[in-house]
Amino acid sequence: MTRAQLFEQILKKKSYLCVGLDTDPLKLPEHLMDTEDPVFEFNRQIVEATADLCVAYKPNIAFYEAQGPQGWVSLQKTLEVIPPDIFTIADAKRGDIGNTSELYARAFFQQMAFDSITVAPYMGADSVKPFLKQEGKWVILLALTSNAGSQDFQMLRLHDGHEEYLFEQVLRTSSDWATADQMMYVVGATRADYVQRVRQLIPNHFLLVPGVGAQGGSLAEISRLGMNQQCGLLVNSTRAIIYASSGKDFAEKARAAALEVQREMEALLEELLVR
Numbered sequence: 001m002t003r004a005q006l007f008e009q010i011l012k013k014k015s016y017l018c019v020g021l022d023t024d025p026l027k028l029p030e031h032l033m034d035t036e037d038p039v040f041e042f043n044r045q046i047v048e049a050t051a052d053l054c055v056a057y058k059p060n061i062a063f064y065e066a067q068g069p070q071g072w073v074s075l076q077k078t079l080e081v082i083p084p085d086i087f088t089i090a091d092a093k094r095g096d097i098g099n100t101s102e103l104y105a106r107a108f109f110q111q112m113a114f115d116s117i118t119v120a121p122y123m124g125a126d127s128v129k130p131f132l133k134q135e136g137k138w139v140i141l142l143a144l145t146s147n148a149g150s151q152d153f154q155m156l157r158l159h160d161g162h163e164e165y166l167f168e169q170v171l172r173t174s175s176d177w178a179t180a181d182q183m184m185y186v187v188g189a190t191r192a193d194y195v196q197r198v199r200q201l202i203p204n205h206f207l208l209v210p211g212v213g214a215q216g217g218s219l220a221e222i223s224r225l226g227m228n229q230q231c232g233l234l235v236n237s238t239r240a241i242i243y244a245s246s247g248k249d250f251a252e253k254a255r256a257a258a259l260e261v262q263r264e265m266e267a268l269l270e271e272l273l274v275r
């Protein structure tokens, strides 16, 4: 999917919501447990209930890997029920020496037809570039993450003449590896104070923003500070949507939670369009 197509979907659905599919078998509603593949059945119903309200789905691969071979089967089946005009993110946080990254790219872009993958920048250019070889496939590079540990390295001050944080150096250097048509960056909603600094370095790239909902980040704040002329944001919410209820009405409640976010996004997009 191209950046223009993604923006088109955002305008059509009045939404820049990404629904996380972090499906934990221990949290599934009881009544799904006697279906053939409870994880897939849960995802299928979540997708059916939310597909008109979001523009992306992001399965976190850990939740599938943890199930052994059956987890990969559930993941593949889930990908197949996601409508083709919805952007898919393999949240795998990979990145290794070049020939190994090539194989990760093959796994997520060819074996499975994801549009994008999250990648850690720590091993540098040759660990990221193998993911950029296929047109239409995206890298979503970790820049400033939502967790407390982002202080440990990402927020270190560099004294190399620029007086900047390490995450800013990551943005500066990596934005030469690919254009805004193939690279996005993860910036946590809990890091809204730094979004203007992010936008100074990368005004045009899309940001994948986790951390609203269960982690307490503010959708309005990150949106007002982080949006660009093509929206430029995919805001993820996982637990607050998919686990809105643990009962028989889980899909209905997930839809209601997604609808609430979509309505707020619609109003925020209107603000952008009149800017």
Ligand SMILES: O=C(O)c1cc(=O)[nH]c(=O)n1[C@@H]1O[C@H](COP(=O)(O)O)[C@@H](O)[C@H]1O
Pocket: 020, 022, 060, 091, 118, 144, 145, 146, 147, 186, 187, 188, 210, 211, 212, 213, 214, 215, 236, 237, 238, 239, 240
């Ligand atoms: O790459 C991510 O998606 C990610 C980066 C980050 O900085 N923080 C973060 O929470 N995530 C992921 O986003 C999702 C957040 O889920 P909720 O907190 O339930 O909305 C999880 O799958 C996390 O692994």
